[in-house]
Amino acid sequence: xxxxxxxxxxxxxxxxEHITVPPGFLVEKVIDADAEQGSWVCMDxxxxxxxxxxxxxxxxxxxxxxxxxxxxEWIDSPxxxxxxLLHHGDSLxxxxxxxxxxxxxxxRLRDLDGDGTFEHHEQLARxxxxxxxxxxxxxxxxxxxxxxxxxxxxxxxxxxLLETSPLRNWDEDVLLERLWDPRGHAVGxxxxxxxxxxxxxxxxxxxLVAGGLRNPYDIAFNHCxxxxxxxxxxxxxxxxxxxxxxxxxxxxxxxxxxxxGGSAKWSDxxxxxxxxxxxxxxxxxxxxxxxxDSSFPEPWRSAxxxxxxxxxxxxAVHLHQDGAGWKGTVEPFLKGRPFNITDLxxxxxxxxYCITGGRGTSSALYRVRWTGIAPEDDYVVTPPDDGTRVLRxxxxxxxxxxxxxxxxxxxxxxxxEDRSIRFAARVALERLDPDSWSALALEEEExxxxxxxxxxxxxxxxxxxxxxxxxxxxxxxxxxxAVGEEIGLLRAAMIAMSRAESVDEKILRRLGERIVIGYPxxxxxxxxxxxxxxxxxxxxxVVPLTLDAMDDTSSHASQLLYALxxxxxxxxxxxxxxxxxxxSKGARRFEGGLSIQGFVExxxxxxxxxxLPPLPTGTPGMDEPLPSLHAWxxxxxxxxxxxxxxxxxxxxxxxxxxxEARCSLCHRFGTTGGDLGPDLTAASSxxxxxxxxxxxxxxxxxxxxxxxxSRIELVDGxxxxxxxxxxxxxRLRLLVDPYGMEEVVVSTVEIASESPGETSFMPAGLVNxxxxxxxxxxxxxxxQEQAP
Numbered sequence: 001x002x003x004x005x006x007x008x009x010x011x012x013x014x015x016x017e018h019i020t021v022p023p024g025f026l027v028e029k030v031i032d033a034d035a036e037q038g039s040w041v042c043m044d045x046x047x048x049x050x051x052x053x054x055x056x057x058x059x060x061x062x063x064x065x066x067x068x069x070x071x072x073e074w075i076d077s078p079x080x081x082x083x084x085l086l087h088h089g090d091s092l093x094x095x096x097x098x099x100x101x102x103x104x105x106x107x108r109l110r111d112l113d114g115d116g117t118f119e120h121h122e123q124l125a126r127x128x129x130x131x132x133x134x135x136x137x138x139x140x141x142x143x144x145x146x147x148x149x150x151x152x153x154x155x156x157x158x159x160x161l162l163e164t165s166p167l168r169n170w171d172e173d174v175l176l177e178r179l180w181d182p183r184g185h186a187v188g189x190x191x192x193x194x195x196x197x198x199x200x201x202x203x204x205x206x207x208l209v210a211g212g213l214r215n216p217y218d219i220a221f222n223h224c225x226x227x228x229x230x231x232x233x234x235x236x237x238x239x240x241x242x243x244x245x246x247x248x249x250x251x252x253x254x255x256x257x258x259x260x261g262g263s264a265k266w267s268d269x270x271x272x273x274x275x276x277x278x279x280x281x282x283x284x285x286x287x288x289x290x291x292x293d294s295s296f297p298e299p300w301r302s303a304x305x306x307x308x309x310x311x312x313x314x315x316a317v318h319l320h321q322d323g324a325g326w327k328g329t330v331e332p333f334l335k336g337r338p339f340n341i342t343d344l345x346x347x348x349x350x351x352x353y354c355i356t357g358g359r360g361t362s363s364a365l366y367r368v369r370w371t372g373i374a375p376e377d378d379y380v381v382t383p384p385d386d387g388t389r390v391l392r393x394x395x396x397x398x399x400x401x402x403x404x405x406x407x408x409x410x411x412x413x414x415x416x417e418d419r420s421i422r423f424a425a426r427v428a429l430e431r432l433d434p435d436s437w438s439a440l441a442l443e444e445e446e447x448x449x450x451x452x453x454x455x456x457x458x459x460x461x462x463x464x465x466x467x468x469x470x471x472x473x474x475x476x477x478x479x480x481x482a483v484g485e486e487i488g489l490l491r492a493a494m495i496a497m498s499r500a501e502s503v504d505e506k507i508l509r510r511l512g513e514r515i516v517i518g519y520p521x522x523x524x525x526x527x528x529x530x531x532x533x534x535x536x537x538x539x540x541x542v543v544p545l546t547l548d549a550m551d552d553t554s555s556h557a558s559q560l561l562y563a564l565x566x567x568x569x570x571x572x573x574x575x576x577x578x579x580x581x582x583x584s585k586g587a588r589r590f591e592g593g594l595s596i597q598g599f600v601e602x603x604x605x606x607x608x609x610x611x612l613p614p615l616p617t618g619t620p621g622m623d624e625p626l627p628s629l630h631a632w633x634x635x636x637x638x639x640x641x642x643x644x645x646x647x648x649x650x651x652x653x654x655x656x657x658x659x660e661a662r663c664s665l666c667h668r669f670g671t672t673g674g675d676l677g678p679d680l681t682a683a684s685s686x687x688x689x690x691x692x693x694x695x696x697x698x699x700x701x702x703x704x705x706x707x708x709x710s711r712i713e714l715v716d717g718x719x720x721x722x723x724x725x726x727x728x729x730x731r732l733r734l735l736v737d738p739y740g741m742e743e744v745v746v747s748t749v750e751i752a753s754e755s756p757g758e759t760s761f762m763p764a765g766l767v768n769x770x771x772x773x774x775x776x777x778x779x780x781x782x783x784q785e786q787a788p
Contacts, residue, residue: 022333030367038056042082060075095137130155134151150217179567184725194211196208230248237593238593240596244268244279252325271419283310324420338356352369410432434462447485459499478514531562634693710756713754720736
C-alpha cells in the first residue's frame with residue numbers, strides 16, 4: 001500500500017470560508033491534493049464507505065475516513081484517466097476517457113476475495129478518446145440490473161448496438177448547409193452527438209437510450225426511476241439565435257435534445273425535440289446527484305444538486321411532475337471562489353462530499369453537512385399522477401417492439417394533448433413498417449396528430465413518401481392553423497426535404513407560394529422555418545422580405561437567425577445587397593460569445609465578398625516585442641500569493657498591468673477583450689491562485705480542448721502546427737497564426753500524419769516586463785468576477 005503522508009490528517013475539520021452555503025449548513029475541507037495526486041474529476045463510494053477518486057490523468061486513489069483520521073492510497077490497477085466510476089458488488093466499473101491504445105473504453109476491476117485489492121481486470125468495451133467531450137459517468141439502473149453511461153459529442157456510439165435501441169433514425173436534418181464554429185470547435189461532430197446508453201454488467205451489448213446532447217458529464221435517476229442530466233451549449237455562441245442556455249434534461253426513451261454542430265442546432269419548439277425541464281444561466285455542467293440519501297432537510301433533500309465548474313457553484317433543482325413529464329425551478333446551494341467542482345456524492349454518513357479539479361487545476365475534497373436535526377425517515381415520495389406518466393411509460397416500453405398490433409393504440413396516443421406522450425408514441429410508431437401506416441399520415445385531418453405522423457414518415461419513409469409529406473404539409477397549411485401547429489408542419493416538411501434525394505419541383509413551388517403569404521409573420525419560430533424553406537425553394541421574394549424582418553426587430557440574435565439562410569439565397573438585387581451591407585456594418589458591433597463575429601463573417605461574407613465591413617477595431621497583433629526585465633518562475637512568485645489579500649493591492653494598477661502584458665488582446669474579461677484565448681470572466685471561481693499563476697507563467701502546462709493545437713506532418717516532410725478550423729474528406733483548414741489570423745488549407749492527400757500539439761498559442765514570458773508588485777496586482781485584478 002502506498003499511503004500519502006500528507007493525507008494522514010486530523011478530521012477535526014475547520015469551516016471553509018470561501019464557499020457560501022444556506023443557513024444551517026457547514027462546509028469543511030477534508031483533504032488537499034498535491035501535484036502527485038493529479039487533478040480530480042470523478043469519485044464514488046464503495047460498500048465499505050471508502051471513497052475512490054479518479055484524477056484527470058494517473059491512477060485511481062482510495063480515501064478512507066475513519067473516525068478522526070483520513071488516509072489515502074494508490075489503487076494498484078492499470079486503469080487511468082477514468083471520468084466515470086461505479087461500485088457494484090465485487091466490481092468497480094471505470095469509464096476511461098483515453099485514446100484506444102491507452103485503454104479508452106469501459107473497464108471492470110474485481111475484488112474477488114474482499115481484501116480491498118482488485119485482482120482481476122478486464123476491458124469490456126472500447127471507444128476512442130473524446131477529449132473533454134468524451135466518455136463520462138456510469139450509474140446503476142434503478143432496478144440494479146444494468147449500467148447507464150453518458151458520453152459527450154466527440155465519441156461515436158459503439159458498433160454493437162441492440163436492434164431494440166429506442167434512439168434510432170437519427171440524422172442531422174439540416175436543410176441548408178450550416179456554418180460550423182468559425183473558431184474550429186466541434187467541427188464535423190455529427191448526430192447522435194452526446195448520448196446515453198445502457199449495457200449489462202459484462203458490457204456485451206449496448207442499448208442507445210437518447211441523444212442529441214452536447215457534453216453532459218453526469219446522469220442521475222430520481223425516486224420515480226426517471227433519468228436526468230445537465231447539459232450546456234458552447235458559450236462562444238452566446239448572442240446568436242441558435243445559442244441554448246444550459247439545461248436540465250429529462251432523458252426519456254428515444255429522446256432527442258436537438259444539439260447539432262455550429263449554427264444547425266434545433267429549436268426547442270420543434271416537435272422532434274425534447275424541450276428542457278428548466279434552463280439555468282451560463283455555466284459548465286459537471287457532476288449531479290439527487291440528495292435523497294442525505295441528512296439534509298427539505299427542500300434540499302429532494303433536490304437534484306448540479307455542479308457548475310466555470311462559476312464554482314452547486315445549484316439545487318426542484319422538480320415537479322408536469323403531465324407526463326417534469327418541470328423545475330433552480331436556486332443556488334453552494335458558491336465558492338475558487339470552487340472548481342467536478343463531482344459530488346452523498347456519503348454513508350448522510351453528508352455531501354464534493355471534489356474539485358479538472359483541466360489541471362488544484363484539487364480538494366470537501367464535506368457539506370447539515371448542522372440541525374436530521375430527518376429520521378427514509379425518503380419516500382410518490383408524486384400525484386393523472387395517468388399521463390403511466391401512459392408515457394407504457395408507450396416507451398414498446399420502443400423496441402415491432403408488433404403491428406400496436407398501431408391502433410399508437411394512433412390514439414399520437415394525438416394526445418400532452419407533448420411527452422405524443423413524442424413517446426411517435427418513437428414507438430417509427431419501429432413499425434411505414435407502409436402499414438403511411439396512409440394514415442397522409443390522410444389525417446387533425447393537425448396535432450398529423451404533425452407527429454408526418455414527422456415519423458419523413459424520418460422513416462422512402463423517397464416517394466417524403467415527397468408526399470411535403471405535399472401534404474402544403475395542403476394542411478392551406479387551412480387555418482395555430483402557431484404551434486404551423487411550426488410542427490413546417491418542421492415535418494424540412495425533415496422530409498433534408499432526407500429526400502430530391503423533391504418534385506411542382507411541390508416545392510406550391511410550398512413557396514403557400515408560405516410566402518403573410519411572411520414575415522413577426523413570430524420568430526415560425527419565420528425561422530419559413531425563411532429556411534423559402535431560401536431552399538429559391539423563392540424570388542425571400543431576400544427583401546427577410547431584410548424587412550431584420551429591420552423590424554431590435555434583437556441581434558433574431559437578426560442573425562433571419563440572416564443565416566440568406567447566405568444561400570440567389571435572388572439578390574443591388575438594392576437588397578446595399579441594405580444587407582448596411583446591416584452588416586451594424587452587425588460588426590454585435591457583442592456576445594467569442595464566435596459571434598466569425599458567424600457574422602460567415603453569414604455576410606458569401607453575399608458581400610470583399611465588401612464585407614471590417615471589425616470596428618482590428619485585433620492587434622503581437623508583432624512588437626514585449627519588454628523583458630526578468631524571466632519569472634513559479635518558485636519565485638508563488639510564496640508571495642498570500643500578499644494578494646493585502647489592502648494595498650490596487651485594481652487600477654492591476655488593470656494597467658493587464659494591458660501592459662497584452663492580456664486583453666486575446667482574453668475576454670466581462671464584455672471586453674479578444675477572443676483567441678479562454679474567457680477570464682469569473683476565473684477565480686474555477687482557478688486557485690496557484691492555477692492562475694501557472695497558466696500565466698507556463699501556458700503549455702495544461703491546454704484545454706477548446707484551445708488545443710494539432711501537429712500536421714505533410715508528405716514532403718514539412719510540419720504545420722495550428723488549430724483545425726474545418727475538416728472534410730478533401731481538405732483541412734488550419735489556423736497557424738492566431739494573432740495575424742493566418743490560415744493554411746491543406747489537401748488531405750498531402751497529410752502524412754496528425755497528432756496533438758504540445759504547445760499553447762499563448763507565448764510564455766508575457767509578464768517578464770512586469771515587477772513582482774505589478775504581477776500581484778495583475779492577479780488581484782483577474783480575481784474579480786467581472787472586469788472592474
